[in-house]
Amino acid sequence: MVSSLPPLVSQLCDILHNPIFPAQLASAIQGSPNDKDLYLRIEASLTTGARSTSSNGALQLGCINLRNGMLVPSPSFTPAHTPDPGGDGADSASESTLHFTPDDHESRPSKRHKTVSGLRLPHSSSLEKSKARPLHTKEASNSHPHDNESPKSIRQVHSDTRFPQRAKPGQGLDPPVLEPTSSDKLISGIWRQVYSSVQLSRDFSDVKPTINIRSGASLEVFESVNALCLQYYNRSQSSRALEMIVQAFWVESFEARTAVLRYEKPILSKTEARMIAVREACVVLNWREKDLRNRMYALPSLRPPILRQKTNEPCRAIWRGYKEIKDYGGWAALVFASAGVYRFCKYRSEFGEGLFCRLRHIRSGLEIAADTLHPGWRDILQVIQQDTPAVYTGHPHGWVTTPEGTCLTLASTYEYLNLPGGFQYTFIDECVLDEKVFGRDDPRRVPELDEDTCPVCHEKQSDDITENQCVCFPALFGGVRSSAPVQIFRTTNGKNNGVVARCPFDRGTAIGEFTGLITSGITGLDVMIGGTRSRPYQIFQGRMGNFTRFINHSCRPNSQFQRFYWRGKERIIVVSRGVSAGAEITVDYSEGYWRSLEKRCLCGEACCRFKER
Numbered sequence: 001m002v003s004s005l006p007p008l009v010s011q012l013c014d015i016l017h018n019p020i021f022p023a024q025l026a027s028a029i030q031g032s033p034n035d036k037d038l039y040l041r042i043e044a045s046l047t048t049g050a051r052s053t054s055s056n057g058a059l060q061l062g063c064i065n066l067r068n069g070m071l072v073p074s075p076s077f078t079p080a081h082t083p084d085p086g087g088d089g090a091d092s093a094s095e096s097t098l099h100f101t102p103d104d105h106e107s108r109p110s111k112r113h114k115t116v117s118g119l120r121l122p123h124s125s126s127l128e129k130s131k132a133r134p135l136h137t138k139e140a141s142n143s144h145p146h147d148n149e150s151p152k153s154i155r156q157v158h159s160d161t162r163f164p165q166r167a168k169p170g171q172g173l174d175p176p177v178l179e180p181t182s183s184d185k186l187i188s189g190i191w192r193q194v195y196s197s198v199q200l201s202r203d204f205s206d207v208k209p210t211i212n213i214r215s216g217a218s219l220e221v222f223e224s225v226n227a228l229c230l231q232y233y234n235r236s237q238s239s240r241a242l243e244m245i246v247q248a249f250w251v252e253s254f255e256a257r258t259a260v261l262r263y264e265k266p267i268l269s270k271t272e273a274r275m276i277a278v279r280e281a282c283v284v285l286n287w288r289e290k291d292l293r294n295r296m297y298a299l300p301s302l303r304p305p306i307l308r309q310k311t312n313e314p315c316r317a318i319w320r321g322y323k324e325i326k327d328y329g330g331w332a333a334l335v336f337a338s339a340g341v342y343r344f345c346k347y348r349s350e351f352g353e354g355l356f357c358r359l360r361h362i363r364s365g366l367e368i369a370a371d372t373l374h375p376g377w378r379d380i381l382q383v384i385q386q387d388t389p390a391v392y393t394g395h396p397h398g399w400v401t402t403p404e405g406t407c408l409t410l411a412s413t414y415e416y417l418n419l420p421g422g423f424q425y426t427f428i429d430e431c432v433l434d435e436k437v438f439g440r441d442d443p444r445r446v447p448e449l450d451e452d453t454c455p456v457c458h459e460k461q462s463d464d465i466t467e468n469q470c471v472c473f474p475a476l477f478g479g480v481r482s483s484a485p486v487q488i489f490r491t492t493n494g495k496n497n498g499v500v501a502r503c504p505f506d507r508g509t510a511i512g513e514f515t516g517l518i519t520s521g522i523t524g525l526d527v528m529i530g531g532t533r534s535r536p537y538q539i540f541q542g543r544m545g546n547f548t549r550f551i552n553h554s555c556r557p558n559s560q561f562q563r564f565y566w567r568g569k570e571r572i573i574v575v576s577r578g579v580s581a582g583a584e585i586t587v588d589y590s591e592g593y594w595r596s597l598e599k600r601c602l603c604g605e606a607c608c609r610f611k612e613r
């Protein structure tokens with residue numbers, strides 16, 4: 001066991017003015033096997049800027065033995081091969097991709113991936129030893145930590161201190177990726193809009209600035225101009241939605257009118273009845289028949305061969321497209337469809353069972369998001385006198401989508417636990433301090449850190465968006481915050497619930513902060529470990545937290561837990577390693593966690609480390 005950090009490490013940190021490294025190192029050492037020496041490998045690399053992140057191909061300067069504090073001089077080597085002093089001799093520099101997992105690296109497969117910075121712990125066979133430990137696996141319990149007296153095992157998840165590097169264009173040999181289809185773009189556009197802050201309304205009362213915006217460029221004037229932009233943006237989005245709603249409804253009305261005409265005059269063929277209905281429409285629309293066709297058709301050149309022959313129906317290509325999107329995806333799909341929907345319907349190339357199936361599949365999830373994030377959105381359906389009250393109320397993550405397309409309340413998915421009082425969960429955006437344990441002294445605070453400076457990018461951190469300059473994770477800190485585009489879904493392979501991404505998260509971007517009760521002393525229940533060895537704390541999500549509580553493990557995860565420091569306090573965040581829209585968000589819970597869980601891993605990956613238990 002390494003008791004305190006060697007003076008050499010402290011001296012290095014002093015020289016480099018890096019006050020947080022000792023805490024990070026202590027945390028990484030925590031939980032490491034105590035029967036082996038640990039080494040701190042020190043590397044150097046050339047960069048084009050003092051603040052750029054570490055790069056590949058680092059040169060090794062030497063190692064410090066953390067047990068005895070002695071320096072281990074570097075062997076001669078080339079940048080392409082970086083020996084791991086404490087490891088198993090596997091080549092750690094043979095891959096071009098970055099692949100990190102949380103702190104506990106004990107069961108890492110022998111094929112190692114190149115890292116650009118951070119700490120790597122040696123392998124250990126402690127899994128075998130630990131199998132004898134008592135296990136308590138009260139999954140998803142929301143009992144209070146301190147009510148739970150007997151269990152002594154610790155099921156904890158650690159975080160990483162390394163950020164997945166954002167991909168730089170043109171670097172490395174990226175595997176070929178399929179271009180998104182028009183349907184992919186349509187569906188991702190719908191989700192993006194549902195998760196945006198757009199405000200749809202039927203109310204078109206006069207939009208005008210409240211002050212004279214021609215009176216200079218004061219902050220007040222600028223704010224007023226911004227407000228004007230926002231109002232007109234919302235108004236144009238609302239207009240477009242209203243127009244599509246009415247046009248989709250027009251198609252239904254047109255069909256009904258055609259049927260009535262044929263009922264009244266059975267002699268009319270279907271086409272003749274339609275032509276009459278078109279002429280009736282033109283009278284009111286004040287368009288020539290040709291105009292009506294042109295507006296509703298695709299390009300004129302497409303008309304005869306594709307549309308007319310295929311459908312034998314004039315003038316309903318685009319509007320019919322809107323109706324079909326509504327029929328399969330529900331009104332929410334049409335209302336939140338973004339600008340591309342017009343072109344999508346105009347060319348109609350991807351209309352068919354494939355699209356309809358996808359729309360049916362997302363329909364209830366879309367309605368959950370629309371009802372909970374935009375509670376007034378159904379009001380705009382009043383334009384066609386459609387009265388439909390909101391179906392889903394409360395928090396967006398209080399609902400679970402199922403593969404069958406239905407929705408369940410979150411609580412009902414935990415009935416099998418037979419908890420007294422049922423599954424109660426409070427959604428919180430910020431961690432709550434357990435004052436019974438810590439008083440007012442937040443253990444996340446790192447005294448050595450300057451509250452106003454980001455220890456990663458060294459830019460100013462401020463909760464005031466106009467002053468903040470740290471853009472490490474702007475979706476979470478120092479920027480405009482909005483609901484994470486994720487939903488809770490019912491897995492099909494026995495993991496109960498999981499979290500699905502509705503929009504893509506680029507590699508290196510934040511998905512969410514791991515929020516919960518900041519406490520200590522919990523055993524036998526899932527906790528996240530934070531802080532340092534001398535100032536540890538746990539984040540417990542049993543009764544309160546956010547969607548990160550429902551993220552499952554995978555041995556080939558697409559995200560990772562990571563530490564970040566915001567305004568002098570440690571935060572645990574979930575960072576993407578590259579998550580595509582529609583994918584389940586997964587992290588690696590680590591070896592230590594699985595050691596205490598009497599279950600087999602169901603991640604289904606070929607590289608699964610815990611399927612045999």
Ligand SMILES: C[S@@+](CC[C@H](N)C(=O)[O-])C[C@H]1O[C@@H](n2cnc3c(N)ncnc32)[C@H](O)[C@@H]1O
Pocket residue numbers: 139140494495496497498526549550551552553554597599600601602603
């Ligand atoms: C933090 S919860 C994740 C959400 C959980 N699936 C639920 O429905 O509440 C962790 C628990 O989920 C289950 N779980 C997560 N990933 C799993 C996996 N890959 N295989 C089997 N069970 C898993 C385990 O029971 C684990 O203790």
